Amino acid sequence: MSEQTPALRLENITKTFPGVKALDDVSFSVLPGEVHALMGENGAGKSTLMKVLGGLHQPDDGQIIVGEQPVRMASPLDAKSKGIVFIHQELSLADELTVAENIYLGELPRKRFGLVDWRRLYAQTNEILKRLNVSFDARALVGDLSIANQQMVEIARALTVDAKAVIFDEPTASLTDAEKVVLFDVISDLKSSGVGIIYISHRMEEIFKITDRISVLRDGAYRGTLETSKTNDEDITQLMIGRTLDLSRNLAHHDVGDVVLKVDNLSCGHLYENVSFEVRHGEVVGFYGLVGAGRTAIAETLFGLREPTAGRIYLDGQPTRIHSPADAIRRGISLVPEDRKAQGLVLGMNCRDNMTLPQVDDLKAGPFVAEGAEIAIFDQYRDRLDIRTPGWRQSVGNLSGGNQQKIVIGKWLSMHPNVLIVDEPTRGIDVGSKSEIHNLIRDLAGLGYAVIVISSEMPEVLHVSDRIVAMFSGKIMRTFTSEEVTEDNLIQAISGLSADKVA
Amino acid sequence: MSEITSKTANETPAARSKGARPVQLGVIGTFLARQGILVAFALFMIGFTIANERFLDPDNIMGVIRSSAILGVMALGVTFVVISGNLDLSVGSMMSFATIVVLDLHDKLGPALAIPSMYAMVLCLGAFIGFLVGYLRLNSLIVTLGMLSAIHGLTLTYSGGKNMDIADKEGTWFDVFGQSAVLGIPVPILLFALLASGLGIMLAKTPFGRKVYAVGGNGTAATFSGIRRARVVFTCYLISAFCVATAGLIQASRSLGSQNTVGQGLELEVLAAVILGGASLMGGAGTIFKTVIGVLILGFIQNGLLLVGLQFYAQYVVTWIIIILAVWLDIAAKRGKLWSPIA
Numbered sequence: 001m002s003e004q005t006p007a008l009r010l011e012n013i014t015k016t017f018p019g020v021k022a023l024d025d026v027s028f029s030v031l032p033g034e035v036h037a038l039m040g041e042n043g044a045g046k047s048t049l050m051k052v053l054g055g056l057h058q059p060d061d062g063q064i065i066v067g068e069q070p071v072r073m074a075s076p077l078d079a080k081s082k083g084i085v086f087i088h089q090e091l092s093l094a095d096e097l098t099v100a101e102n103i104y105l106g107e108l109p110r111k112r113f114g115l116v117d118w119r120r121l122y123a124q125t126n127e128i129l130k131r132l133n134v135s136f137d138a139r140a141l142v143g144d145l146s147i148a149n150q151q152m153v154e155i156a157r158a159l160t161v162d163a164k165a166v167i168f169d170e171p172t173a174s175l176t177d178a179e180k181v182v183l184f185d186v187i188s189d190l191k192s193s194g195v196g197i198i199y200i201s202h203r204m205e206e207i208f209k210i211t212d213r214i215s216v217l218r219d220g221a222y223r224g225t226l227e228t229s230k231t232n233d234e235d236i237t238q239l240m241i242g243r244t245l246d247l248s249r250n251l252a253h254h255d256v257g258d259v260v261l262k263v264d265n266l267s268c269g270h271l272y273e274n275v276s277f278e279v280r281h282g283e284v285v286g287f288y289g290l291v292g293a294g295r296t297a298i299a300e301t302l303f304g305l306r307e308p309t310a311g312r313i314y315l316d317g318q319p320t321r322i323h324s325p326a327d328a329i330r331r332g333i334s335l336v337p338e339d340r341k342a343q344g345l346v347l348g349m350n351c352r353d354n355m356t357l358p359q360v361d362d363l364k365a366g367p368f369v370a371e372g373a374e375i376a377i378f379d380q381y382r383d384r385l386d387i388r389t390p391g392w393r394q395s396v397g398n399l400s401g402g403n404q405q406k407i408v409i410g411k412w413l414s415m416h417p418n419v420l421i422v423d424e425p426t427r428g429i430d431v432g433s434k435s436e437i438h439n440l441i442r443d444l445a446g447l448g449y450a451v452i453v454i455s456s457e458m459p460e461v462l463h464v465s466d467r468i469v470a471m472f473s474g475k476i477m478r479t480f481t482s483e484e485v486t487e488d489n490l491i492q493a494i495s496g497l498s499a500d501k502v503a
Numbered sequence: 504m505s506e507i508t509s510k511t512a513n514e515t516p517a518a519r520s521k522g523a524r525p526v527q528l529g530v531i532g533t534f535l536a537r538q539g540i541l542v543a544f545a546l547f548m549i550g551f552t553i554a555n556e557r558f559l560d561p562d563n564i565m566g567v568i569r570s571s572a573i574l575g576v577m578a579l580g581v582t583f584v585v586i587s588g589n590l591d592l593s594v595g596s597m598m599s600f601a602t603i604v605v606l607d608l609h610d611k612l613g614p615a616l617a618i619p620s621m622y623a624m625v626l627c628l629g630a631f632i633g634f635l636v637g638y639l640r641l642n643s644l645i646v647t648l649g650m651l652s653a654i655h656g657l658t659l660t661y662s663g664g665k666n667m668d669i670a671d672k673e674g675t676w677f678d679v680f681g682q683s684a685v686l687g688i689p690v691p692i693l694l695f696a697l698l699a700s701g702l703g704i705m706l707a708k709t710p711f712g713r714k715v716y717a718v719g720g721n722g723t724a725a726t727f728s729g730i731r732r733a734r735v736v737f738t739c740y741l742i743s744a745f746c747v748a749t750a751g752l753i754q755a756s757r758s759l760g761s762q763n764t765v766g767q768g769l770e771l772e773v774l775a776a777v778i779l780g781g782a783s784l785m786g787g788a789g790t791i792f793k794t795v796i797g798v799l800i801l802g803f804i805q806n807g808l809l810l811v812g813l814q815f816y817a818q819y820v821v822t823w824i825i826i827i828l829a830v831w832l833d834i835a836a837k838r839g840k841l842w843s844p845i846a
């Protein structure tokens with residue numbers, strides 16, 4: 001392998017931000033036709049390294065070599081023109097534009113007089129979309145698409161240029177299994193045409209499935225490269241966090257109490273219909289299904305963001321109407337929303353203020369916000385969730401993706417809710433922290449909270465739930481207890497194949 | 504959009520990479536850009552002082568602050584509105600309205616009743632705007648631009664188009680807000696300072712202030728955090744209206760008579776001061792302290808230009824140049840680049 005010229009080489013890259021040495025003398029190379037995983041904890045510097053490569057950040061030191069040539073990536077478009085395509089962790093699409101415009105932004109096909117050749121644009125786009133096997137059209141507005149579909153649009157961008165290297169920064173964080181299959185096909189196509197691929201993910205099973213080599217970063221420093229076929233989970237984690245994790249640890253199970261939340265024949269337009277379920281004190285109920293199955297819509301209804309069109313919600317046995325999030329919070333309901341950037345965080349605000357935002361009215365010293373109490377809350381959850389930040393004053397927008405997600409989780413845990421709803425709680429979170437969050441969810445149940453976990457990751461749902469509600473296209477197909485559930489019958493239930501509804 | 508893309512699409516990759524090379528700021532450059540306004544301000548001050556020794560005269564300085572007070576008081580309220588992610592272009596004509604109304608009522612009801620009545624009327628206008636923007640979610644630019652002329656019409660209807668004067672200018676105590684001084688400090692300055700500290704603390708230290716930043720920074724996330732966005736926006740417009748009423752009170756008290764157009768054009772100067780201070784038009788950023796700095800900078804520069812002998816009307820142009828400079832430096836500091844063309 002070593003005699004091959006790398007598609008891409010990064011040499012001695014260093015990058016500092018105020019208060020943070022994000023990258024410390026990192027060297028790293030990718031061969032043509034190789035899928036190279038980049039791994040590391042949240043905040044290890046993966047995205048920063050890729051942003052340097054993609055022309056979004058200029059390195060303080062070090063150089064980038066494409067083929068034989070040292071190059072400078074002045075801007076993202078510059079990087080693209082040198083054959084580096086970057087599919088971002090945080091979506092960077094223009095909501096108001098169509099799918100086609102987003103994909104070809106900056107390079108729309110032209111006719112005479114510089115007019116956009118719309119016909120060609122849509123035809124080209126639809127061709128790419130067909131390869132990706134998606135359900136939307138080139139003319140759809142990006143803002144109308146689900147996050148998963150927006151992610152597919154990002155991926156489509158990669159297929160428009162003659163790439164030397166394609167960077168995928170946590171592309172599967174919001175994809176369903178079916179979409180992942182498509183993505184992996186795309187990756188293997190790229191690979192066989194000799195493109196070098198950098199693949200960032202926290203999901204071990206994906207790493208082992210599609211990558212050839214694995215490079216690991218820790219605290220901004222390069223830790224080594226492993227051959228995927230000759231390594232295992234433990235070696236990788238050892239390199240990533242300096243110790244091994246016991247992921248097989250059994251989660252605590254608790255006795256359940258009275259029903260806290262009962263939903264009776266609830267419907268909301270075509271989003272979901274006749275949904276009934278209950279959640280008890282000390283119980284974790286998992287909701288599993290495909291994107292669009294209506295899980296998020298149910299969560300939003302419970303949190304006062306949507307009016308149900310029919311049916312009832314009972315809290316502690318009392319019929320209840322929840323009119324607004326403020327109302328929901330007052331009744332002890334918390335929601336960790338699915339989209340941290342759009343719904344979870346005020347990116348320009350500091351870590352502390354973001355975390356205490358829902359309770360800012362309750363944290364008062366006289367007429368003022370009790371900043372000491374806020375800092376105490378922040379410190380508590382920073383330690384508990386291992387949030388990597390130079391301090392509470394840091395803007396949340398400057399944290400790494402996983403650390404941002406932890407802020408959102410801390411924000412809602414610190415509310416001590418009766419009913420905690422988490423929608424894709426571990427999206428973008430590294431393996432160590434993930435098991436920590438799973439433990440936390442179980443612990444909360446142990447304290448008597450009722451928890452609803454919505455997740456598209458089957459292992460996660462299977463791991464944390466006492467019961468699992470399987471949904472398909474707005475309907476509850478079946479409710480499983482943790483004893484009766486298996487991967488097979490769960491998949492069957494959420495794909496709409498089994499009609500046997502268990503009440 | 505088409506302009507942006509047409510440029511890039513016609514360029515060859517080589518030309519593009521050359522053309523797109525951004526100008527990087529070094530450490531000193533970044534500092535200068537970040538403090539750009541203050542640096543420019545200092546240079547102006549030095550220049551003015553050399554050009555005209557009267558500039559640093561304590562009387563002149565006091566005079567500048569005093570004449571900035573009206574603008575300043577209005578800018579305080581607009582700071583709330585801008586941080587919450589909206590605009591208020593109606594403050595100029597609302598200030599005219601406040602001035603005319605309080606002068607008219609002065610003779611009809613006496614000053615003690617005229618003042619609260621005027622405040623009530625102006626707050627109603629503010630509540631109306633707040634309702635439209637906050638609860639009906641109408642675009643604030645459209646709403647307040649419309650209100651700018653609607654309120655102007657209201658003022659003219661109210662006054663019948665005539666100037667408004669207090670009949671007995673000698674025998675009223677109404678001039679205290681504009682013309683008197685306490686411990687040698689003119690009352691307009693005191694009112695400005697008082698409001699600035701009060702509102703500054705409110706914005707920086709109270710839960711409400713925090714919510715204003717959240718709503719302007721990311722309205723959806725604010726909603727998801729249980730913040731009643733409409734209520735926050737509504738309150739910001741009430742605060743703005745309160746400040747406008749106070750500005751009108753000072754104006755009326757200072758002149759004891761007024762034209763219908765006394766506040767005309769102030770909305771842009773106010774906005775200029777707020778942006779000079781570093782509040783983001785996108786919402787979510789800015790402070791009262793910085794707005795006060797913005798107000799003073801604007802005031803001193805305009806005064807300096809006058810002393811240097813620049814025509815009054817040329818000030819409009821210079822003010823505009825200063826704003827552009829401020830916004831540019833602000834963006835440059837954020838990007839760490841002086842120049843970085845789109846794409």
Ligand SMILES: Nc1ncnc2c1ncn2[C@@H]1O[C@H](COP(=O)(O)OP(=O)(O)OP(=O)(O)O)[C@@H](O)[C@H]1O
Nearest residue numbers: 017022042043044045046047048398399400401402
């Ligand atoms: N613009 C910025 N300003 C300040 N600090 C930053 C900035 N961007 C990144 N950082 C810091 O650099 C470090 C590395 O962040 P990076 O986003 O590269 O992590 P990551 O490995 O991608 O993590 P994750 O798995 O959570 O996505 C973090 O400590 C982060 O807070």
Ligand SMILES: [Mg+2]
Nearest residue numbers: 047089400401
């Ligand atoms: Mg990252």
